[in-house]
Amino acid sequence: xxxxxxxxxxxxxxxxxxxxxxxxxxxxxxxxxxxxxxxxxxxxxxxxxxxxxxxxxxxxxxxxxxxxxxxxxxxxxxxxxxxxxxxxxxxxxxxxxxxxxxxxxxxxxxxxxxxxxxxxxxxxxxxxxxxxxxxxxxxxxxxxxxxxxxxxxxxxxxxxxxxxxxxxxxxxxxxxxxxxxxxxxxxxxxxxxxxxxxxxxxxxxxxxxxxxxxxxxxxxxxxxxxxxxxxxxxxxxxxxxxxxxxxxxxxxxxxxxxxxxxxxxxxxxxxxxxxxxxxxxxxxxxxxxxxxxxxxxxxxxxxxxxxxxxxxxxxxxxxxxxxxxxxxxxxxxxxxxxxxxxxxxxxxxxxxxxxxxxxxxxxxxxxxxxxxxxxxxxxxxxxxxxxxxxxxxxxxxxxxxxxxxxxxxxxxxxxxxxxxxxxxxxxxxxxxxxxxxxxxxxxxxxxxxxxxxxxxxxxxxxxxxxxxxxxxxxxxxxxxxxxxxxxxxxxxxxxxxxxxxxxxxxxxxxxxxxxxxxxxxxxxxxxxxxxxxxxxxxxxxxxxxxxxxxxxxxxxxxxxxxxxxxxxxxxxxxxxxxxxxxxxxxxxxxxxxxxxxxxxxxxxxxxxxxxxxxxxxxxxxxxxxxxxxxxxxxxxxxxxxxxxxxxxxxxxxxxxxxxxxxxxxxxxxxxxxxxxxxxxxxxxxxxxxxxxxxxxxxxxxxxxxxxxxxxxxxxxxxxxxxxxxxxxxxxxxxxxxxxxxxxxxxxxxxxxxxxxxxxxxxxxxxxxxxxxxxxxxxxxxxxxxxxxxxxxxxxxxxxxxxxxxxxxxxxxxxxxxxxxxxxxxxxxxxxxxxxxxxxxxxxxxxxxxxxxxxxxxxxxxxxxxxx
Numbered sequence: 053x054x055x056x057x058x059x060x061x062x063x064x065x066x067x068x069x070x071x072x073x074x075x076x077x078x079x080x081x082x083x084x085x086x087x088x089x090x091x092x093x094x095x096x097x098x099x100x101x102x103x104x105x106x107x108x109x110x111x112x113x114x115x116x117x118x119x120x121x122x123x124x125x126x127x128x129x130x131x132x133x134x135x136x137x138x139x140x141x142x143x144x145x146x147x148x149x150x151x152x153x154x155x156x157x158x159x160x161x162x163x164x165x166x167x168x169x170x171x172x173x174x175x176x177x178x179x180x181x182x183x184x185x186x187x188x189x190x191x192x193x194x195x196x197x198x199x200x201x202x203x204x205x206x207x208x209x210x211x212x213x214x215x216x217x218x219x220x221x222x223x224x225x226x227x228x229x230x231x232x233x234x235x236x237x238x239x240x241x242x243x244x245x246x247x248x249x250x251x252x253x254x255x256x257x258x259x260x261x262x263x264x265x266x267x268x269x270x271x272x273x274x275x276x277x278x279x280x281x282x283x284x285x286x287x288x289x290x291x292x293x294x295x296x297x298x299x300x301x302x303x304x305x306x307x308x309x310x311x312x313x314x315x316x317x318x319x320x321x322x323x324x325x326x327x328x329x330x331x332x333x334x335x336x337x338x339x340x341x342x343x344x345x346x347x348x349x350x351x352x353x354x355x356x357x358x359x360x361x362x363x364x365x366x367x368x369x370x371x372x373x374x375x376x377x378x379x380x381x382x383x384x385x386x387x388x389x390x391x392x393x394x395x396x397x398x399x400x401x402x403x404x405x406x407x408x409x410x411x412x413x414x415x416x417x418x419x420x421x422x423x424x425x426x427x428x429x430x431x432x433x434x435x436x437x438x439x440x441x442x443x444x445x446x447x448x449x450x451x452x453x454x455x456x457x458x459x460x461x462x463x464x465x466x467x468x469x470x471x472x473x474x475x476x477x478x479x480x481x482x483x484x485x486x487x488x489x490x491x492x493x494x495x496x497x498x499x500x501x502x503x504x505x506x507x508x509x510x511x512x513x514x515x516x517x518x519x520x521x522x523x524x525x526x527x528x529x530x531x532x533x534x535x536x537x538x539x540x541x542x543x544x545x546x547x548x549x550x551x552x553x554x555x556x557x558x559x560x561x562x563x564x565x566x567x568x569x570x571x572x573x574x575x576x577x578x579x580x581x582x583x584x585x586x587x588x589x590x591x592x593x594x595x596x597x598x599x600x601x602x603x604x605x606x607x608x609x610x611x612x613x614x615x616x617x618x619x620x621x622x623x624x625x626x627x628x629x630x631x632x633x634x635x636x637x638x639x640x641x642x643x644x645x646x647x648x649x650x651x652x653x654x655x656x657x658x659x660x661x662x663x664x665x666x667x668x669x670x671x672x673x674x675x676x677x678x679x680x681x682x683x684x685x686x687x688x689x690x691x692x693x694x695x696x697x698x699x700x701x702x703x704x705x706x707x708x709x710x711x712x713x714x715x716x717x718x719x720x721x722x723x724x725x726x727x728x729x730x731x732x733x734x735x736x737x738x739x740x741x742x743x744x745x746x747x748x749x750x751x752x753x754x755x756x757x758x759x760x761x762x763x764x765x766x767x768x769x770x771x772x773x774x775x776x777x778x779x780x781x782x783x784x785x786x787x788x789x790x791x792x793x794x795x796x797x798x799x800x801x802x803x804x805x806x807x808x809x810x811x812x813x814x815x816x817x818x819x820x821x822x823x824x825x826x827x828x829x830x831x832x833x834x835x836x837x838x839x840x841x842x843x844x845x846x847x848x849x850x851x852x853x854x855x856x857x858x859x860x861x862x863x864x865x866x867x868x869x870x871x872x873x874x875x876x877x878x879x880x881x882x883x884x885x886x887x888x889x890x891x892x893x894x895x896x897x898x899x900x901x902x903x904x905x906x907x908x909x910x911x912x913x914x915x916x917x918x919x
Contacts, residue, residue, distance in 0.1 A: 081367055085216035086223050089361040089368070089375065090201040090382055091180075092209025094216065096136045099125040101146065102199055104172050105181050112150050112169035119165055125191050125198045130165070137170070138162045143212050143227070144253070146176040156253060157326055159296030175508045179206045185389045205386050206504065207233050207379035209361070210248065210372060221367060223360035225266065226250035226293070228372070230512040234505045237380040241494050241501075248372050250357075252516045254326075255290030259521040266357045266372035273521055276300065276351040280338045280759075281329070284316075286345075288328040292353050293516075297322045303350035304330065311533025311560065312348040313341065336531075339759040344529040352521075384497045388490065395486045402479040403445050404455065405472065410440040411456050412467045420457075429457065522719045527595065528757065530559035534578065540588050546581035558593050565594035565622065569642050571607050571634035573683070575625045585630075589645055597623050600708060602651040603683075604644075604675045606658075606690060606698055611639035615695050617673065618687030619653070619680045635686050644698040650736065653678070654704030661694040676707050710735045713754050715767055720760045732769035741770035741795070743817050747805025749776065749795055765817050772797065775850045777823045778804060779860060779868060783811035788865055791857025792850045804853050820873045821845075827860070828867040837863060 087094050093101065103122040107113050119133045126133055141147040142156050151168035154161050162168060172180075180202050188197040213227030229251035236246035249260045250272060257275040264270025277290035291300055297320055307313045314336055319329040332341055346352040359370050370378075411417065416436035420429045433453045441448055489496040536558050537549035544552075545564065558564075558578060565575050569587040575594050576582050595601075599621050606617045616635070625631070634640035644656055653676035660669045671691065678688060710733035714723050722731075722740070731740065731754075739751045740758070743766040751770055752758055760767065775792045782789055784807070795802055805814055816825070823844040829837040840861070848858045 081218040081221065081362070085218035086221075086360055086362050086367055087209060087214045087216070087225075088201055089209070089363045089370075089378055091204040092207070092212065092214070092379070093202065093204075094136070094214070096122075096126050096128070096133060097140060098202055099198060100133065100137050100140065101172075101176070101180060101202060104147070104170070108172055108177070110171070112148075112171050114166060115168045115170055116165040118170060124196050127192045134162075134165045140212075141170060145208075145212060145230070146173055146180065147171075148173045157291065157297055158322055159298050175504075179504070180204050180208075182386075182390065184393050185386055203386050205383045205500070207237060207376050207383075209379065210375055213250075218367075221360055222358060224356070224358045225361075225372075225375070226272070226355065226357050227252060229514045231505055231509045232514065233376065234501050234509065236376055237383070238498050238501050240377055240380050241384070241498050246373070246376070248376065249518055250293075250516065251514050252293035254293050254295075255515045256292050256517075257519045257521070258516045260518060261520060263357070264371075266359045266375075268358050268369060269356075271354050271356045273352060273354050274516075275346060275521065277517075278342050278345060278351065279761075280342070283338060284332045284334070286330040286332065286338060286341060288330065288351070289326055290515075291326055292350065294353060294355060295350050297326060297328060300350050301328060304345065307344075307348040312530055313344045314531040314533075315341075337757070339755075340529050340757050342759055343524045343757055344531065347524045347526045347529050380497075383500075384493060387497055387500060388493055391486055391490050391493075391496075395483065395490070398479055398483045398486065399445055402476060402483065404452065405476055405479065406444060407437070407441075407448065407452055407456065408459065409469070409472045409476070410437060411459070412464055413469060414440060417459075417464065430454075433457070520718045522716075522721050522723075527559065527562055530561055532557035532559055534558060534560050536564070536578065536591075538588060538591055541586070543586040543588065544581055544583055545576075545588075545591060546579055548580040555591055556593070563594045563596070563627070564591060566591050567603075567633075567642075567645060571605075571632055571640050571642050573622070573631045573633055574629060575622075576628050589642065590647055592647060594622065599623055600650055600711075602648045602653075602680055602707075604646045604648065604653065604704075605633065605642055606644040606656075606673075606695075607634045607640055607642050607687075608695065609635045609640055610637035612694070613637060613640075614692040615643060615658075615690040616687035617675070617678060617690050618685055619675060619678050620683040620685070621680065622683060631683065633683060643695055646704075648704060650706045651680075651708035652704030653707045654700060655702035657699045657701040658690065658695055659697045659699070660691065661696045663693055666693060672701060675704065680707075706736070709733070710738075711754070713740075713756075713769075715760075722754060722756050722758055724756065731767070734769065739770045739797075740767065741819070742767045743776070745814055747778075747780075747814055748801045748803050750801045751795065751797070751799055753799075765814070766819065768819060770795070771819075774819050774821060776804070777816075777818050777820070777844050778814065778857075779816045779825070780805055780807075780814045780857075781812055782807060783809040783813075787862070788815065788860040788868075789857040790844055790848055790860045791855055792844065792848055793853040793855065794850060795853070802853060806854075815868055816870055818870060818873075820870075822874075824871040826869040826871070827863075827865055828869070830864040830866040832864065 084095065088098075091098065099122050100118070103125065104113070104118055107118060107121060115134065115137060116130075119130050119137065122133050123130065137147070138153060138161075141149045141153050141162075148171050149168070150170065152163040153168060182203045185203040187200040189200050190196070191198050209225060210228045211230050211233050213225050215224045216222060227250060228248050232248060232251070236248050239246040249263060250258060252258075252274070256277055259273040259275075262271050274292040274294070276288050276292055279287045279289060281287045288300070291297060301318055301320060304313070304315070304318055308315050314333050316331040316333045319331065321327040321329065330341070330345070332338065359372060359375060360367055361370060361375065362368070411433070414436070416433060419432040419436045423429045423432050430450060430453050433456060434448065437448055437453075534547045534557065535550075536545070536547055536555045537552045538545045538555055539549050539552040545566065547560070560578050562578050563575050564578060565573065566584045566588060567573050567590040568585050569589050570585075572585065574584060576584065602619055602621055604617075604619050606615055608615050618633075620633075634642075646652075646654060648654075653674070655672060655674045658671040658673060660666060660671065662669065673690065681687075711724060712726075712733050713731050714726055714728045715721075715731055716723055716728035718728070732738075734754045738754060740754055741749065741751060742760060742764055743749045744761070744763045745765055746763070772794070775794055777790065777792045779788055779790050781787075791804070793804060825842050825844065827840045827842060829839070842860070847860075851857070
């Protein structure tokens, strides 16, 4: 070989790697990780199902035997096949399992393949297989045939869901509800709109606001179902999809170790159903802890779907609706092919039965008695049939004639013409029925789906409840897990300054606001040690968008300038940026400062330095007479004369309007954003009244972190002077009773209804001032008593909460209707300042004092968003 020929035979290694990698990537995508759009199965799943159908005899098979048989088709290890089979079995749709198949709730694995058994479910046998409509391919070693796609007549991909990681792409299709998928298919076939949302065997709650039909870029939020057992115990009864009780408990313990939450202990009582008890430390709010669990643990997780499928050897990204449409169309096509095959078989059966009848009835078999050759026999039969074959569906073939020669003498001798005619007529009826189904294929498909729902839909109701989640502010529910200190002499703050002055406990994710005596303010994240400058006069935890905390201050403009006063809120900042609250003149200084969490406005006394032009050296200033403006405003002039001292003269009261509170029934939470039903305007001591169907009344604060259950009969602002009216049925006495009572001002639950009889119940609870009801009576011996109207205020006086009450009537009641409440006048609200639109406010009020002053300049707030 010449040197030139030798050089040409050399191939670069980089080129080999490129080819090999592309081959490997294609193999992983097409043959391992991504499901087919047609049957919704990965290759290993398809081979397992085909292998189970091969072994199917109605009895359970050892999984080890099924796995061994599957290895004829799947060129991988037995463990990979076993794991894939267990995953299918745990979805409780295609495989009927026996033995320990693991637990999706606890994450426990299945027993070894030699100990567990399986067989196909009736659903799988009906829906997944049909050799007549299956296209076959040779197996990897050429010894067997395997299906290219199983003829699945159902949107299996959406019902089971799938997850897989290939080379360069992945797929994640969430499972959907069996019955809802069938309903969606029926709606699509009927030309109606449909929508599908995920449903998980683990239950829980799901927020599908951003689901985006399962496409890339969408997401769902999934939450555990948490109930409050008592003041010190929470119970988790359902967990998010993708977690286990073990992983959930680990995340809770991890959050506790980091100090994000504070729990006493956690107890796992899970067996058939999930039961995790979270025991709280004394003094911890259960409502706040539920929010904290959602914020800092796996009690809430976010899942990003990514619907990638294989469509004719190519990966394709679709949405859930498109997958359902294609699966439904594929089902219709498979049903059509089955009908066409059935029609052809029936017609062939009719053809040969007719031919057999002609052959026997006309004794054509006698025509072959003289023939000595096979060709002569065939020709004789063919000649004898010709006069009678005009009505057949097709021409008579040699194969038909051969089959006639194979009819036994016994069958010919016992041939019954009437039975043969009846059989032909029954075939004709079946043929007409199949033709009718083909002509009305969509109706046939709809009936097919309805039949599936009837046969297999029971017990497959939705398990995951769809809700809209409220957004939890982590800083508001984080437990105070660090101690915060200040070194005023050096101007440092932080959690590591243990030798210096202790301020308060806070969370390590909080923001801290600092004010200095030179009029500078800044906000910084909690850290071990942060320099904020000397002259610190106020440090506190800062909440973004806090419009209720109002800061009052008086500052001197420059070393010898006039003094100004201002009120402002701090709702948005840039962290670690210094904000000058004065007019910016060098030498400016704060003469007075106060932080007021509920907008309090105090009265202060200003002592002026002696001056021969001044007769009055003491001035009283009431901050309530000053408007709340932006923090960058210059403020109002107090005096142009030097100030000796400013003293607090009178504690302040809130100048903010009562806070309007709404109840959002969707998320069962309070809010101040106008979502849901307006409960009223609340001041600091006002309370929320809730009444449930168990006969419990409870007063709570109007804290926005409060959580309310689904069994509420009433939720409203509590007015102590308004009695509560209740009508209840006492099953033991078989009578309705009515009672009216007032609640005590306590946060403990107050029970107003006691009955151990299982058939007793609360019929109606109302807080109307003058409740009026209509009593509709049942017929007695065919006689109907006239309706009676009862004014409950006149019927019974207000008594104690534990009183039995008065019997409403002796007659048998059919229905009780409460009259609508008359409109009550709204509460009068004082025209106080509500700092909802403070930032950006400019301008100033007239001076409060009758002595010369310089006109204040307008300032303008420059609000910046927190980073």
